Amino acid sequence: AQTVTQSQPEMSVQEAETVTLSCTYDTSESDYYLFWYKQPPSRQMILVIRQEAYKQQNATENRFSVNFQKAAKSFSLKISDSQLGDAAMYFCAYGTGGFKTIFGAGTRLFVKA
Amino acid sequence: DTGVSQDPRHKITKRGQNVTFRCDPISEHNRLYWYRQTLGQGPEFLTYFQNEAQLEKSRLLSDRFSAERPKGSFSTLEIQRTEQGDSAMYLCASSHRDRAGNTIYFGEGSWLTVV
Numbered sequence: 001a002q003t004v005t006q007s008q009p010e011m012s013v014q015e016a017e018t019v020t021l022s023c024t025y026d027t028s029e030s031d032y033y034l035f036w037y038k039q040p041p042s043r044q045m046i047l048v049i050r051q052e053a054y055k056q057q058n059a060t061e062n063r064f065s066v067n068f069q070k071a072a073k074s075f076s077l078k079i080s081d082s083q084l085g086d087a088a089m090y091f092c093a094y095g096t097g098g099f100k101t102i103f104g105a106g107t108r109l110f111v112k113a
Numbered sequence: 114d115t116g117v118s119q120d121p122r123h124k125i126t127k128r129g130q131n132v133t134f135r136c137d138p139i140s141e142h143n144r145l146y147w148y149r150q151t152l153g154q155g156p157e158f159l160t161y162f163q164n165e166a167q168l169e170k171s172r173l174l175s176d177r178f179s180a181e182r183p184k185g186s187f188s189t190l191e192i193q194r195t196e197q198g199d200s201a202m203y204l205c206a207s208s209h210r211d212r213a214g215n216t217i218y219f220g221e222g223s224w225l226t227v228v
Contacts, residue, residue, distance in 0.1 A: 004155075032214075033214030033216070035216065037219075043202065043221060043222050043224075044219060044220070044221040044222070045156070045204065045206075045219035046219075047216060047218065050213065050214065052214060091156070093155075095214060095215055095216075095217075097214045097215045098215065099144060099161045099163070099168065099215070100158060100161070100169070101158075101215070102158075103155035103156050103157075104155055105153075105154055105155050106153070106154070106155050
């Protein structure tokens with residue numbers, strides 16, 4: 001069965017600095033998608049970034065980028081120039097394009113002014 | 114694109130009462146999901162519809178839970194004879210099967226407190 005593991009329950013970063021959130025997953029599939037979602041204190045889950053497993057190039061969205069290591073089954077999220085508004089729970093998720101998306105337990109990110 | 118909307122946002126109910134949540138998905142999305150989330154945890158899959166057909170239910174969904182999606186548009190999630198363990202955030206999400214790896218988009222959630 002597919003699993004998603006986020007080993008960092010909490011992380012902290014100084015405003016304007018860079019932070020990396022870790023995620024590993026387990027799957028026997030070769031074609032799949034990986035996602036990072038952000039859930040601010042208001043609780044709506046927002047898609048941050050998406051990576052297709054067949055693409056070697058790491059996805060980027062403005063200050064957010066990923067380091068996708070397919071062989072290691074690792075999918076980390078790097079947030080550059082951290083802002084106070086980045087404070088939230090971040091969830092790593094896995095999907096095959098089928099109906100089920102599996103989420104990790106989340107990492108709570110604190111941003112210090 | 115108006116996003117996924119859920120109603121009510123908050124519900125407090127006494128143990129043993131029935132509650133119903135409504136979800137309106139993004140209009141062109143053919144898939145609709147219900148997830149449950151407790152504090153400090155990631156969303157857990159409950160059930161999924163493709164159009165009006167309920168195609169998958171998690172073992173988490175006991176007989177007290179029922180979900181419908183008449184006409185493949187909005188969906189309702191009903192919990193009968195609520196228990197304190199049902200207290201959680203109930204998240205609705207939608208997706209289009211053929212787009213962007215079936216990326217799912219969430220509503221703001223319905224927070225249930227059973228007292």
